[in-house]
Amino acid sequence: MIPVLVCAGIGLYAACRVVLEPETPRKLLYLSVLNFAVAGSIVLLVPDIMALFAAAAYFVGSTLESNAIASTWAGGVKRT
Amino acid sequence: MLGELVNIFIAAVLCWLLFIVVDVAFGLPEKGGVSGADAIASSVDRAGGDLNGGSMMGNIVCSPDASAGTLLAACGVYAAGVGGGLTAAVLVFIGNRICHDPGYAGTTGAVLATFMVYGLGMAGITAAECIAGMVIAILTIQGISHVQASRLLGKFWGWRT
Secondary structure: OHHHHHHHHHHHHHHHHHHHOOOHHHHHHHHHHHHHHHHHHHHHHOOOHHHHHHHHHHHHHHHHHHHHHHHHHOOOOOOO | OHHHHHHHHHHHHHHHHHHHHHHHHOOOOOOOOOHHHHHHHHHHHHOOOOHHHHHHHHHHHHOOOHHHHHHHHHHHHHHHHHHHHHHHHHHHHHHHHHOOOOOOHHHHHHHHHHHHHHHHHHOOOOHHHHHHHHHHHHHHHHOOOHHHHHHHHHHHHHHHO
């Protein structure tokens, strides 16, 4: 039970920091902590191999979204 | 309860060391892998942090690195033992390719973490405690003070180069 509470507590803290942080690139740093906490909580709440796939899919998807937001904020793909 | 908290603390320290060593060894602080990671690095730099440390933090955000590998490997071991951890390593490898990351830090971190978490299990620290430990470890880098964390990572990068 304690590991789930630790993950949930850190997730809530990270969500608050995302909301309070004014700069977009640095919001994404807090968002990555939130993603870690949610991915960990998924597996801790449902201890099954399918939960691992769900957590990995969630994590990779959210990382890709952060990647896209950061790259768009930076001006998109630089083609030389 | 106190024993569980101590175990989570020990797991957090070990996970922290593992992912920092693997990420620095694979050169994540050198430069941002994508333009978004560079944007995060320059934002941390503008706030008074270190550019190399910021690059590593940006790379952690933009692609599954050793920290993600460690978390998912711990999740895999928790769900299905060593086989689950190695399955997580394959998922991290696929995730790296999806995120346009040519490196192998995430996959290497996941394989190493699988055996570390399994070994810790034999020493009495469960995979669930390792998952909580890894979430605490990433909190210390990405979620408390970006300026201080980037300076620390920059120092590690300075030692390597």
